[in-house]
Amino acid sequence: MKATVVYVSKTGITASLAEKIAEGLTEGGVEAKAFSYHDIDMDWMTESKTVIIGTPTYYTDAAADTTAFLETLGKYGVAGKLGGAFATAQYAWGGNEMAMMNIIMHEMFFGMLVYSGGGAAGNPPIHIGPIKIGSADYDWDALAVDYGKRMAAETIKLFG
Numbered sequence: 001m002k003a004t005v006v007y008v009s010k011t012g013i014t015a016s017l018a019e020k021i022a023e024g025l026t027e028g029g030v031e032a033k034a035f036s037y038h039d040i041d042m043d044w045m046t047e048s049k050t051v052i053i054g055t056p057t058y059y060t061d062a063a064a065d066t067t068a069f070l071e072t073l074g075k076y077g078v079a080g081k082l083g084g085a086f087a088t089a090q091y092a093w094g095g096n097e098m099a100m101m102n103i104i105m106h107e108m109f110f111g112m113l114v115y116s117g118g119g120a121a122g123n124p125p126i127h128i129g130p131i132k133i134g135s136a137d138y139d140w141d142a143l144a145v146d147y148g149k150r151m152a153a154e155t156i157k158l159f160g
C-alpha cells in the first residue's frame with residue numbers, strides 16, 4: 001500500500017517535516033514518498049490510499065501556493081482517500097492550526113476522509129496534525145514520525 005506526502009516549502013523546513021512523516025508511514029508498513037507540490041509523481045499519488053498535505057504558515061493561514069495547489073486537488077482523484085494535514089510556523093500562536101484547517105477543508109471538499117492522527121491515540125497528543133514551530137524547542141521530527149506511524153495504522157485499518 002502506498003501513501004503520498006505533498007508539501008509547499010520555500011526554505012526547506014516543511015520539506016524536511018514531510019520526509020519525517022513519510023519515514024513514519026514507511027516504518028508503519030505503508031510505502032510513502034514525499035513530493036513538492038510542483039513535482040508530484042502522478043502515478044504514485046493516484047495509487048496512494050493516503051495523501052497528507054503540508055504547508056508553511058503565512059499570514060496566519062496556509063501559504064498562497066498551498067491554497068492554489070489545494071484548488072487543483074480534484075485532478076488527482078483524491079475522493080475516498082485518507083487525508084491529513086501538517087504545518088510549520090515560526091510561532092506557536094502564529095496560525096498553524098488555521099493553515100491545517102484550510103488544508104482539511106479542501107480535502108473534505110474533494111471527498112477525502114480526514115484523520116488527525118491523534119486525540120485518542122495517546123502521547124504525544126495530535127489534535128489536528130503535526131507541526132514544527134521555529135521558535136520552540138521540541139522534538140518536532142519525532143512527532144512527525146509518530147504521526148506517520150499513526151496514519152499508516154489508520155491506512156491499513158481502512159484499506160488493508
Ligand SMILES: Cc1cc2nc3c(=O)[nH]c(=O)nc-3n(C[C@H](O)[C@H](O)[C@H](O)COP(=O)(O)O)c2cc1C
Nearest residue numbers: 009010011012013014056057059060089090091094
Ligand atoms: C511571507 C511569510 C509569512 C509568514 N507568516 C507567518 C505567520 O503568520 N505565522 C508564523 O508563525 N510564521 C510565519 N512565517 C514563518 C514560516 O511559516 C516558517 O518559517 C515556516 O516554517 C517556513 O517553512 P518553509 O521553510 O517550508 O518555507 C512566515 C514566513 C514568511 C516568509
